[in-house]
Amino acid sequence: MQLVRQKEECARRRKNQARALVAALSVAAIASGCASGGGSAKPAHGQEPLNAPPARALDSYAQKLAATQVARTMAAKRWGLAKTPLPAPPPPAVKPRITTRKGFEVKGQANLPPVFTTIPTKEKVVFLTIDDGAEKDPALLRMMSELRLPYTAFLSDYLVNEDYTYFKKMQDRGVTLNNHTLNHRYMPGLSYEGQRREICGMQDVIKKHYGKRPELFRPPYGNYNRDTLRAAKSCGIKAVPLWASEAFADHMEWREWDRDLHPGDIILTHFRGREDWKGTMPDMVRKVMKTVTDKGYAVARLEDYL
Numbered sequence: 537m538q539l540v541r542q543k544e545e546c547a548r549r550r551k552n553q554a555r556a557l558v559a560a561l562s563v564a565a566i567a568s569g570c571a572s573g574g575g576s577a578k579p580a581h582g583q584e585p586l587n588a589p590p591a592r593a594l595d596s597y598a599q600k601l602a603a604t605q606v607a608r609t610m611a612a613k614r615w616g617l618a619k620t621p622l623p624a625p626p627p628p629a630v631k632p633r634i635t636t637r638k639g640f641e642v643k644g645q646a647n648l649p650p651v652f653t654t655i656p657t658k659e660k661v662v663f664l665t666i667d668d669g670a671e672k673d674p675a676l677l678r679m680m681s682e683l684r685l686p687y688t689a690f691l692s693d694y695l696v697n698e699d700y701t702y703f704k705k706m707q708d709r710g711v712t713l714n715n716h717t718l719n720h721r722y723m724p725g726l727s728y729e730g731q732r733r734e735i736c737g738m739q740d741v742i743k744k745h746y747g748k749r750p751e752l753f754r755p756p757y758g759n760y761n762r763d764t765l766r767a768a769k770s771c772g773i774k775a776v777p778l779w780a781s782e783a784f785a786d787h788m789e790w791r792e793w794d795r796d797l798h799p800g801d802i803i804l805t806h807f808r809g810r811e812d813w814k815g816t817m818p819d820m821v822r823k824v825m826k827t828v829t830d831k832g833y834a835v836a837r838l839e840d841y842l
């Protein structure tokens with residue numbers, strides 16, 4: 537009985553804490569929403585326009601944001617994250633124009649899908665992408681959903697075909713499944729036709745099992761030539777995102793000389809387990825999120841920017 541009463545007390549206290557957090561976050565969100573209004577001329581007393589409907593809309597948006605952040609805070613504690621992941625800003629109203637990174641072009645690039653490592657944005661957001669498909673850890677699906685962390689998968693059929701249902705569950709949780717070829721070959725070593733078979737073949741596999749042909753393609757190891765991009769385009773690919781940094785279970789690796797994150801950076805990681813690196817998928821998420829959050833970044837949905 538004593539234990540039951542204690543439990544009830546704890547539950548009540550937790551509920552109150554959550555309510556206080558919602559209130560605090562609502563106020564913060566509304567305040568920042570109002571601050572961005574930026575009108576300079578102040579109307580005379582009694583002449584302020586009544587903005588009731590937009591204010592109410594803002595209020596409900598702020599409440600939704602606050603509720604998400606409360607859920608995230610609790611999930612972050614449950615999953616042992618050092619800090620609560622930061623909330624991402626709303627998706628851009630106008631999608632940025634994506635161009636190929638300087639030095640990454642092939643001949644005739646203007647008519648081919650762009651190759652890039654960072655999305656042009658001023659927002660402090662980064663994007664998580666997970667490749668291949670070897671490790672199929674159910675904990676990852678739960679963890680990312682509970683933390684409300686978006687990510688994008690790039691799948692290779694020789695690994696995914698061990699269990700298509702795992703990635704169906706991922707798709708059902710809002711993750712976009714993209715093309716990483718049938719057999720994970722070094723693409724420049726294949727003929728144009730060979731590359732087409734690898735890319736178009738994976739388009740067919742994803743369409744068959746998941747109902748949709750991907751628009752994004754990532755070449756294995758990040759290696760490609762002009763034929764790769766021509767083949768990808770002919771298979772219906774619109775863009776070729778590479779990565780600016782790579783997350784492991786116990787460390788980060790950086791492409792840029794400053795060994796840092798930048799607004800819009802795409803982070804690569806892999807579906808791997810203890811046999812491939814020093815930890816589990818949840819260990820990798822804890823590690824990468826510590827870096828991302830400590831540096832003041834939020835994780836946003838790649839598809840919202842493409």
Ligand SMILES: [Zn+2]
Nearest residue numbers: 667668756757
């Ligand atoms: Zn790969």
